[in-house]
Amino acid sequence: MTLPPLDEVLDRLHVVALPLVARFRGIDTRELALIEGPEGWTEFSPFVEYDDRESSAWLAATLEYGWSSPPPAHRDSIPVNATVPAVPAASVPDVLARFPGCRTAKVKVADPGQRLADDVARVAAVRDAMGPEGRIRIDANGAWNLDEAEHAVRAMEHHDLEYVEQPCASIDELAELRRRIARLDIPVAADESVRKADDPLAVARAGAADLLVIKVQPLGGIRRALDIVAEAGLPVVVSSALDSAVGLSMGAALAASLPDLPYDCGLGTGALFAEDVAAYAAHDGALPVRRPVPDPALLERRAVDAERRRWWAERIARCHALLASG
Structure with missing residues (x-):
């Protein structure tokens, strides 16, 4: 799959913080990025402590799912x-x-x-x-x-x-x-x-x-x-x-x-x-087996502040550069 331009990815970016019902994996809130790709919504959610090298594999999956159709399904x-x-x-x-x-x-x-x-x-x-x-x-x-x-x-x-x-x-x-x-x-x-x-x-x-x-x-x-x-x-x-x-x-x-x-x-x-x-x-x-569409009201209500959105955008940019360099 051809890597989509970074600007196209970031223009479609939403970052949210979702509360958990019980502490899990040491966290009470899950922060993650959602992107509306041409093929539907996709997610980029490596945990915040993961470095760019590890996170770049997550971005490859994110872009594949948002910019291409999945393989044929054997079950629904x-x-x-x-x-x-x-x-x-x-x-x-x-x-x-x-x-x-x-x-x-x-x-x-x-x-x-x-x-x-x-x-x-x-x-x-x-x-x-x-x-x-x-x-x-x-x-x-x-x-x-x-x-x-x-x-x-x-x-x-x-x-x-x-x-x-x-x-x-x-x-x-x-x-x-x-x-x-x-x-x-x-x-x-x-x-x-x-x-x-x-x-x-x-x-x-x-x-x-x-x-x-x-x-x-x-x-x-x-x-x-x-x-x-x-x-x-x-x-x-x-x-x-x-x-x-x-x-x-x-x-x-x-x-x-x-x-x-x-x-x-x-x-x-x-x-x-x-x-x-x-x-x-x-x-x-x-x-x-289907592609859900996020509720705009929930995206707005659970959106992170500008500083956290910038942190995720910069992280995506670094991972995108690693993918582009092979």
């Missing part, structure tokens, strides 16, 4: 999981109530300042709420070392885990953990080892994961993500990066274009926002 709705932040166990039923119809829950664990006992209690509360038929996956975001990960998985194995996502940071640790827990029949999923790696295929080549969690913006767009999936040869879960409705639709377009989709996807995170830019949510546990 995407089954999604509930997402349970690192809340107290007593708050779990209220969180799950925001995800009606979801048969799977992803539970955040290993949150800074919490103990393994907090994680075990949270997972137990999810199991109690979902019953024996519910599916539970846990996500440590690479926070455990190898021994901590093995201990934690064994502490929660009786809750019938679907898989454990990025329990350790390194590929070597993932491979060794996979060996240690092989008899438990709990798959290991890689997320950060794909989206934050110089080589997103290294974890698959090393035999360090049973499945991959893929996110369209960090991987540089729908088509590049499809190429990675095809070459990796592993089943995948399409997930979000705490995107707005617009970014979630990009993930839904990727999930729809995959020939096989064996797992529920992490694209129901719109339920974590107290207010989003458009009405686009899962119903009966599934997200429709």
